[in-house]
Amino acid sequence: MTLGPVMLDLAGPELGPEDRELLGHPAVGGVILFSRNFVDPDQVRALTRAIHAVREPHLLIGVDQEGGRVQRFREGFTRLPPAGRIGALYRDHPARGLRAAERLGWLMAAELRAVGVDFSFAPVLDLDRGLSQVIGDRAFGDSQAAVTELAVAWMRGVHAAGMAAVGKHFPGHGGVAADSHAELPRDDRPLEVLRRADLAPFARLIDHGLEAIMPAHVVFPRIDPQPAGFSSFWLQTLLRRELGFQGVIFSDDLSMQGAADVGDHRGRADLALAAGCDMILICNDRAAALEVIEGRGPHEDPTICLRLLRMHGRRALDGTALHLDPRRQEALHSLAELEPYGLPSLDLEDPTSHGKQHETDRR
Secondary structure, eight states: OOOOSEEEOOSSSSOOHHHHHHHTSTTEEEEEEOGGGOSOHHHHHHHHHHHHTSSSSOOEEEEOEEETTEESOOTTSOOOOOHHHHHHHHHHOHHHHHHHHHHHHHHHHHHHHHTTOOEESOOBOOOOOSOOTTTGGGSSOSOHHHHHHHHHHHHHHHHHTTOBOEEEEETOSTTOOSOTTTSOOBOOOOHHHHHHTTHHHHHHHHHTTOOEEEEOSOEETTTEEEEGGGOHIIIIIIIIIISOOOSEEEEEETTSGGGGGGOSHHHHHHHHHHHTOSEEEEOSOHHHHHHHHTTOOOOOOHHHHHHHHTTSOOOOOOHHHHHHOHHHHHHHHHHHHTGGGOOOOOSOOOSOSSSSOOSSOOO
């Protein structure tokens, strides 16, 4: 059985009989984990093993572990800073900032790989233009040059830990104030302006081997009437043909309000896949997930199948080896260098990543 085009979520920290049956459906290809699925490293390690045991090839397992406001796993994991803190260090001390980005990218990935997670939906490649609260300090900064250099360094660390990277939110979410979790943002800038700034980090990371990209639920009406994640222009003409991207295209969560104008969940799924998405996310809505997978099968295109298989995590350190690895101490040293730029908030994360707010798991 090959991997299917749908990534969905689970209700709790264990895999129940209903979950196992659902994950065995041929249209399913992955699972995204949230805070409600996490108790501690041992528990989540058991959960990922159970998910991987459901079928061959193993279902992909992803999580949002950016740092700052968006870090799903906390107890027993290093509390990571938001990317903007690394950007602030880079502005004052470029070499130290680049070193911190690489080391902390490695630490994030190594900790996730040690518990069986294949990848994190990161890095954020948006530019922080001071407009979008939903992006804000999740971005490395407001300069496309700084964002690019720091993201390349971060990805280098992630690759060293055996993990693929997912750049988001293509072609850029930083130019709008509206939050796509609550409404569909409109960015009226022309394509030539986007090429000079927002698109640049994506282009550079593609040149450096970026494995996956997530498009934004943002519409650019001067370029295409459809939001980027439902647009064959953005995903096929520009991303695939012009930029030469050969990796996986993940949709953002189709349950978000920014996707609602496209149609019902089935229609959203059909349009996103037709536009060029390889895997679509349906989060926090089991009824919608069941609607989308009904009558749908696995990918038959061998190119897409190969892309998805490359998202599986590679070598992983166990907990003891990770604790003793000198790279961990180097990363903690870089973390200490970031303290003058503000400590990470200990508040629960706000709904900034893939979908609507859940009753017990603010996203």
